Amino acid sequence: MAITPPDPSLSDRSATPSSPEACISTSKIFLVLILICLSPLARAADPAGGGALSEAEGDGANPFSDYVPPPEDSDVSENEHFQYFGNQFGIMVGTGIQWFDGNMGRLYNAAALNDNMSFRWWWLWDFRFMGTIGYTRSKHRFDAYPVGDTQVPIRRIDLDFRYFFDAKNLSATFTAMHPFALLGFSNVKRSQLFEDLGSIEAESKMAASVGGGLQFDITPRSTRLDLELKYSRTIFRDAEDQTFVPVGIPNLRGSMYSFTTSVMWMF
Structure with missing residues (x-):
């Protein structure tokens, strides 16, 4: 095979x-x-x-990813006073009325116009305190028996201190008013020109004053409208004089009041 x-x-x-x-x-x-x-x-x-x-x-x-924390209080305080009160110094010019109460008010019978000019400054350590040196003049007039027609020029040199209340946390209406209280002293010079008698009497007295008022911004931190009501207490030499008893005025006691409207320029 x-x-x-x-x-x-x-x-x-x-x-x-x-x-x-x-x-x-x-x-x-x-x-x-x-x-x-x-x-x-x-x-x-x-x-x-x-x-x-x-x-x-x-x-x-995250809507807060760009959030920046607010500055410290110390940083804010440096600019807060200027933003709220304005500059440190000011010049004020104004006009108003002056009147007396008591028996002196009865004798003078009417309020008199006054003129006012003052220099104002804020204290460096606290802008809520304002100091004021001012000059005010007014002229009263009366015609009463037995002295007849009499002119009464009054000159005042005022040293006042104001305290501005903190109104930033109140409503916008109160914040814009800048309310303040006032305490001061004045040197008051009063002259009396007795035209019918042809004589003049003059004297100077110290006066203590209290009052208050409001300020409104015209131009923020630059110009303000100032409203001031002041009560001044002084005792003139003739406070107990009884010359005018025949016409129903037993003495010449009385306190002085003034209301002044002014414009303040800050610098």
Whole structure:
């Protein structure tokens, strides 16, 4: 029996695997290995990216991200006085009326116009305190028996101190008024010109004053309208004089009042 040798072509096909199938299997293996190697890097990079995104989203979603804290009280106090009160010095010019009560008011019978000019300043350590040096003049007149027609010029040199109340936390109406209280002293010079008798009498007395008023801004921190009501107590030399008893005035006691409207320029 003859033995037929095997066909070489068949042995080659059975020993060698198919090329396309081998390439596909190898590619899958390499792809899996690459993904396994890259997965730790992806996990490490993801928190950073996610954090940046969260931070950006947080800034966009937070309405207070641009909030700036207010300055300290010490920083505010440097400008608060100027913003509320204005400059430190001022000159005031005004006019008003002056009158007396008591028996002196009965003799003088009417209020008299007065003129006023003063220099004002705020204390450096507290702008709520204002000092005032002023000059006021007025002229009263009466005609009574037995002296007849008489002119009574009155001159005053005033030293007053004002305290401005804190009205910033009240309504806008009260804040704009700048209310103040007043305490002061005056040197009052009174002259009496007895025209029918042809004689003059003059004397100077000290007076103590209290009062109050309001200020309104005309130009903020620059110009103000000032309203002041003042009561002054003094005793003249003829307070117990009985010259005018025949006309029903037993003495000349009386206190002095004034109401003045002024304009103040601050510098």
